[in-house]
Amino acid sequence: xxxxxxxxxxxxxxxxxxxxxxxxxxxxxxxxxxxxxxxxxxxxxxxxxxxxxxxxxxxxxxxxxxxxxxxxxxxxxxxxxxxxxxxxxxxxxxxxxxxxxxxxxxxxxxxxxxxxxxxxxxxxxxxxxxxxxxxxxxxxxxxxxxxxxxxxxxxxxxxxx
Amino acid sequence: xxxxxxxxxxxxxxxxxxxxxxxxxxxxxxxxxxxxxxxxxxxxxxxxxxxxxxxxxxxxxxxxxxxxxxxxxxxxxxxxxxxxxxxxxxxxxxxxxxxxxxxxxxxxxxxxxxxxxxxxxxxxxxxxxxxxxxxxxxxxxxxxxxxxxxxxxxxxxxxxx
DNA sequence: ACTAATTTTGTTATGGTATAACAAGTCTAA
DNA sequence: TTAGACTTGTTATACCATAACAAAATTAGT
Ligand SMILES: [Zn+2]
Ligand SMILES: [Zn+2]
Ligand SMILES: [Zn+2]
Ligand SMILES: [Zn+2]
Numbered sequence: 001x002x003x004x005x006x007x008x009x010x011x012x013x014x015x016x017x018x019x020x021x022x023x024x025x026x027x028x029x030x031x032x033x034x035x036x037x038x039x040x041x042x043x044x045x046x047x048x049x050x051x052x053x054x055x056x057x058x059x060x061x062x063x064x065x066x067x068x069x070x071x072x073x074x075x076x077x078x079x080x081x082x083x084x085x086x087x088x089x090x091x092x093x094x095x096x097x098x099x100x101x102x103x104x105x106x107x108x109x110x111x112x113x114x115x116x117x118x119x120x121x122x123x124x125x126x127x128x129x130x131x132x133x134x135x136x137x138x139x140x141x142x143x144x145x146x147x148x149x150x151x152x153x154x155x156x157x158x159x160x161x
Numbered sequence: 162x163x164x165x166x167x168x169x170x171x172x173x174x175x176x177x178x179x180x181x182x183x184x185x186x187x188x189x190x191x192x193x194x195x196x197x198x199x200x201x202x203x204x205x206x207x208x209x210x211x212x213x214x215x216x217x218x219x220x221x222x223x224x225x226x227x228x229x230x231x232x233x234x235x236x237x238x239x240x241x242x243x244x245x246x247x248x249x250x251x252x253x254x255x256x257x258x259x260x261x262x263x264x265x266x267x268x269x270x271x272x273x274x275x276x277x278x279x280x281x282x283x284x285x286x287x288x289x290x291x292x293x294x295x296x297x298x299x300x301x302x303x304x305x306x307x308x309x310x311x312x313x314x315x316x317x318x319x320x321x322x
Numbered sequence: 323a324c325t326a327a328t329t330t331t332g333t334t335a336t337g338g339t340a341t342a343a344c345a346a347g348t349c350t351a352a
Numbered sequence: 353t354t355a356g357a358c359t360t361g362t363t364a365t366a367c368c369a370t371a372a373c374a375a376a377a378t379t380a381g382t
Contacts (some may be wrong), residue, residue, distance in 0.1 A: 030378085032330070052367065064332060071369065072331080088248040088303045090339090090368060107297050120291055126284055127306060134277060135311025136268050142249045142305040145288060150296025191349085193359075213338065225361060232340065233360080251339060251368095 012096070013043045019098050020082050029080055034063050038073035039094065042083055046114045048091030086115060088144045093117070103141045109149035116149070173257070174204045180259050181243050190241055195224050199234035200255065203244055207275045209252030247276060249305045254278070264302045270310035277310070 020039055024031040031039075041057050042049050051070050058073075059065035074092055077083040083092050084104035093115055095104065103124060107116045124141070131138040181200055185192040192200075202218050203210050212231050219234075220226035235253055238244040244253050245265035254276055256265065264285060268277045285302070292299040 030329080034331085050367080051369075066333065067369070068333085068371095069331075087305070107292060107295060109297075110300060116295060116297075118291065118295065120287075123284060123287055123291070126281075126287065130279065130281055130284070131268060131306060131308060134268060134279065135314065136270075136277075136306075137309040137314055138306055139271060139308040140306070142303060142307075144248070144303040145292060145297075145299055145301070146303075147292060147300040148298040153296065153298055191358080195360085211338080212340075227362065228340070229342095229362085230360075 009045075012046075012094075013040060016043050016082070016094050016096065016098070020080070023080060023082070023098060027080070029076075034058065034069065035073050035076050037061065037063070038070065039077055039082055042077075042092055043094040046093075046116070048086045048089050048093040048113075048115055050089075050091045054092070084117070086144060087142050088146075103143070105141075105143040106145065107149070108144060108146045109152055110146050111148055111152035114149060114151075170206075173207075173255075174201060177204050177243070177255050177257065177259070181241070184241060184243070184259060188241070190237075195219065195230065196234045196237050198222065198224070199231065200238055200243055203238075203253055204255040207254075207277070209247045209250050209254040209274075209276055211250075211252045215253070245278070247305060248303050249307075264304070266302075266304040267306065268310070269305060269307045270313055271307050272309055272313035275310060275312075 017036070017040060020031055020036070023029075038054060038058065041054055051067070051074060054074075055065060055067060055070040058070060063069060074083070074085075077092075078085060081098045082095055084095050084106075085092055086106060086108070089108070093104075093106070096117060097119065102119055105118050105120055105123070107118060109115070123143070127141060128138050178197070178201065181192055181197070184190075199215060199219065202215055212228070212235060215235075216226060216228065216231040219231060224230060235244070235246075238253075239246060242259045243256055245256050245267075246253055247267060247269065250269070254265075254267070257278060258280065263280055266279050266281055266284070268279060270276070284304070288302060289299050
């Protein structure tokens with residue numbers, strides 16, 4: 001995860017939360033305490049967080065501990081475009097580009113479990129074209145790639161050079 | 162699902178089972194009764210089948226009705242490359258190209274729930290390249306597209322013309 | 323401020339997906 | 353034939369997600 005490596009992750013969190021505030025304000029959505037805290041907790045790392053892991057963290061802090069609490073927060077955050085669900089992991093990840101309309105394409109490290117979101121217009125266009133060849137009208141895309149990230153390959157320097 | 166439309170689906174099943182027999186023989190794997198029947202049941206349609214749906218069908222036919230029965234069969238069939246898991250649906254689909262090394266790329270119809278598997282070397286190459294740009298070594302790909310198939314758009318004729 | 327409508331949260335219950343752990347049976351090859 | 357490997361049976365449990373309805377809080381109109 002070279003882009004995310006050796007960075008001040010507090011910046012990630014601060015930016016994400018500031019973006020969330022702005023977006024919710026613009027769209028007349030309410031970023032309530034539990035929603036805001038859920039988003040912060042998801043952003044604690046670049047690893048996707050399971051719904052029940054999140055629920056446990058929220059419960060520790062005095063929030064209600066029944067599943068609907070966390071799924072409601074997750075639904076809200078997903079609808080607002082502030083997080084993505086990683087289908088292959090049944091887990092949730094903060095979105096770093098919430099202010100731009102986009103699909104979530106993910107690179108998932110099998111070793112450290114960090115996930116990098118990437119955007120790739122070329123692939124998106126290719127997929128639309130490919131689907132059209134089959135008479136298929138594309139609506140949504142789940143693109144989740146796994147493998148080894150740069151750090152886990154020990155190649156961070158070479159690659160970034 | 163224009164390619165799959167108006168076809169004799171028994172051919173799909175027969176071909177899939179014959180391929181399974183051959184592959185298992187070649188690889189010294191045992192296609193036992195429950196595994197074989199599970200594969201047939203998954204191939205009953207081009208719609209992915211949930212593990213518990215499959216379990217119910219097997220149970221009706223006198224197979225053991227505990228979850229490990231079905232998950233073991235599914236694990237076997239997936240390892241043998243005879244089926245794929247559709248992650249975004251938590252469901253399993255017969256693979257029509259089990260004899261070729263490939264990734265499963267899927268077009269999933271939101272309306273009729275049929276799934277078409279497609280292969281797309283260009284996209285595969287693009288993804289490897291894109292991953293490499295991030296220092297990432299690709300191991301597996303989950304590509305699941307949803308939308309409307311040709312039949313459900315009522316465009317089968319135009320597209321196939 | 324008062325009230326009604328809307329949204330959010332609390333609560334209980336249930337359904338759907340998947341695996342751990344260990345025992346028993348079956349197949350295969352020496 | 354017997355040991356080892358593989359497969360299946362069985363019980364229990366963990367994890368993921370939603371339905372349904374009640375209560376509380378927020379918002380908007382008066
Ligand atoms: Zn970060
Ligand atoms: Zn890694
Ligand atoms: Zn068919
Ligand atoms: Zn369709």
